[in-house]
Amino acid sequence: MHKAALLQIKGECVNKSHQLIFARYRSQLDPDKQHLLLARVSSVMAKNLLALSFPGGQVLAVVGGALQHAAASPLDLPAVGDMVLAQWEADDKAVVVEVLPRRSILQRRSVGRQTVPQLIAANIDTVFVVTSFAGDFNLRRLERYVLAVLASHIQCVILVNKCDLVDDPVDMLSDFSAVLGRVPIHPTSAVSREGLDGIECHVNPGDTICFIGSSGVGKSSLLNALAGEELMETAPLRRELTKGRHTTTMRQMLYLPSGLTVIDTPGMREFAPWITDESCVDMAFEDIALAATRCRYDDCSHTVEPDCAVVQGVEDGEIYEERVEAYRELIEEIRELNQQRTLRGIAKQDHERRGRTRQHKKKKGYSSR
Numbered sequence: 001m002h003k004a005a006l007l008q009i010k011g012e013c014v015n016k017s018h019q020l021i022f023a024r025y026r027s028q029l030d031p032d033k034q035h036l037l038l039a040r041v042s043s044v045m046a047k048n049l050l051a052l053s054f055p056g057g058q059v060l061a062v063v064g065g066a067l068q069h070a071a072a073s074p075l076d077l078p079a080v081g082d083m084v085l086a087q088w089e090a091d092d093k094a095v096v097v098e099v100l101p102r103r104s105i106l107q108r109r110s111v112g113r114q115t116v117p118q119l120i121a122a123n124i125d126t127v128f129v130v131t132s133f134a135g136d137f138n139l140r141r142l143e144r145y146v147l148a149v150l151a152s153h154i155q156c157v158i159l160v161n162k163c164d165l166v167d168d169p170v171d172m173l174s175d176f177s178a179v180l181g182r183v184p185i186h187p188t189s190a191v192s193r194e195g196l197d198g199i200e201c202h203v204n205p206g207d208t209i210c211f212i213g214s215s216g217v218g219k220s221s222l223l224n225a226l227a228g229e230e231l232m233e234t235a236p237l238r239r240e241l242t243k244g245r246h247t248t249t250m251r252q253m254l255y256l257p258s259g260l261t262v263i264d265t266p267g268m269r270e271f272a273p274w275i276t277d278e279s280c281v282d283m284a285f286e287d288i289a290l291a292a293t294r295c296r297y298d299d300c301s302h303t304v305e306p307d308c309a310v311v312q313g314v315e316d317g318e319i320y321e322e323r324v325e326a327y328r329e330l331i332e333e334i335r336e337l338n339q340q341r342t343l344r345g346i347a348k349q350d351h352e353r354r355g356r357t358r359q360h361k362k363k364k365g366y367s368s369r
Ligand SMILES: Nc1nc2c(ncn2[C@@H]2O[C@H](COP(=O)(O)OP(=O)(O)OP(=O)(O)O)[C@@H](O)[C@H]2O)c(=O)[nH]1
Pocket: 161, 162, 163, 164, 165, 188, 189, 190, 191, 192, 214, 215, 216, 217, 218, 219, 220, 221, 222, 233, 234, 235, 236, 237, 238, 244, 245, 246, 247, 248, 249, 265, 266, 267, 268
């Protein structure tokens, strides 16, 4: 028994739905891998340090050298929500040797290095984009979150939390539900528990859900309200509710008694979708995409062209002008990203070619130096 590294973390996977998932994965494993520890990454604590959970325990683990070496990009390394195989080393250390195939990945454009994607979490069924009635609501920011989720082919639901602070939340949201199209939008309150059924109606036991949104909107509070106990630390109630303060510092996965698995993420100031295909933008702008099918030109930029149905839609008050601007901005960002990636690709190829030439010259016995 590998007791040394076992962690005591709240929210162990004791529910039948969680255990069934492990049983299903185990039944699909090759016989020569049956001796390995099948676990799920519950948090990434440092670059190569993970917390893994499995029926009956949690353990700290490191990412194996071979797995690190074989990773062509950061996307190939274990992320929160990943199902992995680990082996026990002699000193009771668990070493992750394989990431099992993923059902889905939620990614965004990396903040520091804009031309690479960053993996937020894996194997998610539904992402709840959380905003609040406490001055945080920003349609432009929401569109970006929603687009990132839809482009990852994950079901998206918007929660506008802290509805206990306003008089008529449903009425306040009616305008936006038309704008955000097919993405459901629900008012919730982690304090009064109003609207929590808006979360429950989109999930099944055994599902993995994820909360994303700015700091202070109440992601951890909603998680606690769903769990019925304090699993996550939240910011203390302050007088200026509009100012969020970071409480959650890393992505963390928790098992709820209901059978749900929830990933809480720290508030993100920026959420640029990772999209390289312009047509993906239509997923979060169905109203514009639909109108665009009636434009005279297929490659209409919806600015100066004659018979542009999008411009007409704005004039008729059917489409919000700001939304068309946001749509154009996103398309522009994708074009820039692709240009930068092409340039980087060319630079990388040049670098590799120079390296090969240098090696070739060395072999032949002559050098430019
Ligand atoms: N009035 C009201 N306050 C809430 C509600 N939900 C959360 N809060 C308060 O809002 C503050 C922030 O809540 P958190 O749950 O820590 O927010 P978070 O989104 O997890 O924040 P980060 O961890 O920084 O990303 C706390 O003071 C909560 O008590 C709500 O439904 N109504």
